Amino acid sequence: MLDNKGFDLWADGYDESVHLCEENNEYPFAGYKDVLGTIYNMVHKKEKAKILDIGFGTGVLTKKLYDDGYEIYGIDFSEKMIEIAKEKMPLAKLVQYDFSKGFPEELENIQFDYIISTYALHHLEDETKIRFIEKVEDHLAKESKIIIGDIAFETRALLERCKAETGKDEWDDEEIYIVFDELKEFFPKENVKFIAISHCAGIIQLEKLL
Numbered sequence: 001m002l003d004n005k006g007f008d009l010w011a012d013g014y015d016e017s018v019h020l021c022e023e024n025n026e027y028p029f030a031g032y033k034d035v036l037g038t039i040y041n042m043v044h045k046k047e048k049a050k051i052l053d054i055g056f057g058t059g060v061l062t063k064k065l066y067d068d069g070y071e072i073y074g075i076d077f078s079e080k081m082i083e084i085a086k087e088k089m090p091l092a093k094l095v096q097y098d099f100s101k102g103f104p105e106e107l108e109n110i111q112f113d114y115i116i117s118t119y120a121l122h123h124l125e126d127e128t129k130i131r132f133i134e135k136v137e138d139h140l141a142k143e144s145k146i147i148i149g150d151i152a153f154e155t156r157a158l159l160e161r162c163k164a165e166t167g168k169d170e171w172d173d174e175e176i177y178i179v180f181d182e183l184k185e186f187f188p189k190e191n192v193k194f195i196a197i198s199h200c201a202g203i204i205q206l207e208k209l210l
């Protein structure tokens with residue numbers, strides 16, 4: 001599993017390596033553009049919104065939302081990723097923080113309309129994911145959403161199929177992918193849904209109505 005220094009090293013080549021993998025429709029990034037595009041369209045249902053991106057990386061998604069006039073906040077632990085994203089979004093509030101430790105104090109008093117995260121939460125154990133989602137839920141404004149796009153599967157059987165097709169040399173056993181059927185009962189909201197995007201990608205949406 002990569003630590004912040006590992007992500008620092010990947011930062012400059014990140015966009016290109018994701019693009020190649022996605023073009024070939026291969027695990028782990030098959031469906032990447034559709035995941036980001038679907039989340040982009042979901043966010044656009046509100047004209048003005050405060051958005052928190054958890055593990056924003058090079059800012060591929062948040063940069064588009066930033067250019068559209070959305071107020072952007074972000075958490076990432078890689079100095080190099082932050083440097084690249086900051087250049088694209090100088091007015092965004094980007095906080096260097098390790099989300100496996102919880103939620104950063106700097107953002108503690110802010111309520112967000114959307115809390116989004118793409119390809120970042122699979123670095124957390126399932127229990128830590130649930131606890132983290134419960135924690136970020138405290139920072140949702142009225143009628144807001146948590147939207148997670150990641151390598152994710154509706155059922156364990158679909159994960160196993162993807163793993164078998166990918167082969168053990170390519171499959172990353174250290175990453176912990178969401179299996180929606182197994183985790184949905186632990187998510188804090190009643191209004192939870194899974195949208196399958198590719199053979200290895202999906203979106204989990206948790207909606208706060210009141």
Ligand SMILES: C[S@@+](CC[C@H](N)C(=O)[O-])C[C@H]1O[C@@H](n2cnc3c(N)ncnc32)[C@H](O)[C@@H]1O
Pocket residue numbers: 004007054055056057058059060075076077078081097098099100117118119120123
């Ligand atoms: C695979 S990249 C995804 C970047 C971007 N969201 C995207 O969709 O292209 C994962 C990002 O999450 C960050 N990340 C991973 N684990 C983290 C942690 N524990 N705390 C903070 N950031 C983390 C990495 O630094 C990296 O920028």
